[in-house]
Amino acid sequence: MNDRxxxxxxxxxxxxxxxxARPGSPPMQAVPSSGNEGHDPSAEADRSPAPEARxxxxxxxxxxxxxxxxxxxxxxxxxxxxxxxSDAELLxxxxxxxxxxxxxxxxxxxxxxxxxxxxxxLETYARELSERIIPRGVETDEVLGVVLLLRDVLAxxxxxxxxxxxxxxxxxxxxxxxxxxxxxxxxxxxxVEERERVIQEQQQALRELSTPxxxxxxxxxxxxxxxxxxxARARQLTEQLLGAIRERRAQVVxxxxxxxxxxxxxxANHLVQTVEASRLMGARTILTxxxxxxxxxxxxxxxxxxxxxxVGDLQGGxxxxxxxxxxxxxxxxxxxxxxx
Amino acid sequence: MSVAIxxxxxxLIASIQSDLSDTExxxxxxxxxxxxxxxxxxxxxxxxxxxxxxxxxVTRALRAIxxxxxxxxxxxxxxxxxxxxxxxxxxxRLNLEPLRVALDLDxxxxxxxxxxxxxxxxxx
Numbered sequence: 461m462n463d464r465x466x467x468x469x470x471x472x473x474x475x476x477x478x479x480x481a482r483p484g485s486p487p488m489q490a491v492p493s494s495g496n497e498g499h500d501p502s503a504e505a506d507r508s509p510a511p512e513a514r515x516x517x518x519x520x521x522x523x524x525x526x527x528x529x530x531x532x533x534x535x536x537x538x539x540x541x542x543x544x545x546s547d548a549e550l551l552x553x554x555x556x557x558x559x560x561x562x563x564x565x566x567x568x569x570x571x572x573x574x575x576x577x578x579x580x581x582l583e584t585y586a587r588e589l590s591e592r593i594i595p596r597g598v599e600t601d602e603v604l605g606v607v608l609l610l611r612d613v614l615a616x617x618x619x620x621x622x623x624x625x626x627x628x629x630x631x632x633x634x635x636x637x638x639x640x641x642x643x644x645x646x647x648x649x650x651x652v653e654e655r656e657r658v659i660q661e662q663q664q665a666l667r668e669l670s671t672p673x674x675x676x677x678x679x680x681x682x683x684x685x686x687x688x689x690x691x692a693r694a695r696q697l698t699e700q701l702l703g704a705i706r707e708r709r710a711q712v713v714x715x716x717x718x719x720x721x722x723x724x725x726x727x728a729n730h731l732v733q734t735v736e737a738s739r740l741m742g743a744r745t746i747l748t749x750x751x752x753x754x755x756x757x758x759x760x761x762x763x764x765x766x767x768x769x770x771v772g773d774l775q776g777g778x779x780x781x782x783x784x785x786x787x788x789x790x791x792x793x794x795x796x797x798x799x800x
Numbered sequence: 801m802s803v804a805i806x807x808x809x810x811x812l813i814a815s816i817q818s819d820l821s822d823t824e825x826x827x828x829x830x831x832x833x834x835x836x837x838x839x840x841x842x843x844x845x846x847x848x849x850x851x852x853x854x855x856x857x858v859t860r861a862l863r864a865i866x867x868x869x870x871x872x873x874x875x876x877x878x879x880x881x882x883x884x885x886x887x888x889x890x891x892x893r894l895n896l897e898p899l900r901v902a903l904d905l906d907x908x909x910x911x912x913x914x915x916x917x918x919x920x921x922x923x924x
Contacts, residue, residue: 743903
């Protein structure tokens with residue numbers, strides 16, 4: 461390296477070294493400051509994978525040399541890394557070939573990120589990778605373990621290379637550590653974010669699946685409720701039911717709560733409100749499947765059920781619903797209120 | 801006036817086009833009471849589908865219209881309460897009892913047919 465010759469002048473200059481050693485910090489923070497020596501550069505990098513940091517492209521000769529070295533020993537490093545992954549029994553769900561090809565991708569992205577200080581590409585790749593491997597059951601600790609292994613493999617290689625020159629090793633590590641930390645954080649965070657996104661999607665799907673409104677006959681709907689009701693779900697349920705009443709022009713709705721284990725005051729009130737709102741839409745509601753426990757709870761709570769038509773089980777509820785629908789076509793129905 | 805009142809056979813159909821001020825609600829109430837006598841109507845449908853809000857004042861006015869119309873010999877059915885309005889009304893405990901409600905205009909007319917046939921049977 462040619463530029464090494466003019467380095468000694470800089471060598472004693474601790475602040476500028478520090479400054480160079482922080483590719484992760486935003487430009488505004490990279491103001492040369494003599495009071496900054498005690499600052500831990502890796503902590504800085506951990507805390508601020510800020511977007512504006514991307515703009516800072518390194519022109520650090522130490523980092524350049526490091527990157528060149530990592531590029532030269534690419535084959536050897538990735539093999540070492542893949543071997544260590546297998547040894548540690550990480551990513552057990554993936555074949556060795558898969559691990560090797562993913563390792564190659566990650567390695568190249570990793571070196572690029574070291575070189576440019578920009579983690580954007582790596583971040584995108586990490587997200588895509590997470591998308592591929594999460595459904596196969598790869599755990600967070602495996603992903604973190606793999607990234608930390610790469611860090612370890614590279615660090616060891618650096619130690620071996622600069623064994624005879626502790627001062628140079630120090631400088632290389634100053635450049636390498638913060639960037640490596642930041643990359644590890646980015647990959648870990650990408651994985652966790654992807655996981656959370658998957659979980660949220662599933663929760664959404666569960667919420668939608670959990671309240672099906674079924675049409676049994678012309679203008680007769682069934683709403684089976686299974687599992688715990690909280691106020692969010694109850695609200696969603698009410699909205700879905702009312703939407704379905706309008707869309708399918710329902711006359712009668714049977715709400716079956718056989719699958720609801722317990723009921724409290726707020727849930728009971730939600731049910732009463734649902735029934736009442738359905739009535740305002742011109743539909744009559746029959747509530748079925750109240751267990752003896754729930755019935756007693758409702759009575760003890762003093763919930764006003766005078767507006768509710770209740771029938772013991774779904775079968776009885778359907779008979780009643782058909783009676784109501786048939787009754788309505790031929791005869792006079794003065795009010796939708798029930799006689800209790 | 802943002803309420804169109806149409807005469808359809810024996811029935812009056814009051815179609816509310818937009819949210820009403822309190823004055824307009826009162827005007828509607830007087831006009832319906834008047835028209836029931838003029839046309840000798842036997843039923844009224846009040847279509848509230850265009851209303852984004854039904855507050856306590858409107859609720860009270862609707863109830864008053866229903867009771868007034870009944871005294872003048874007509875049944876009333878409220879039609880077209882939207883799901884959002886229904887939820888809001890329930891949450892604010894606005895009760896339309898003993899008003900009759902129907903999903904839409906069609907249903908309301910069917911309900912009125914039933915109610916007025918009842919009157920005939922009572923008379924007969």
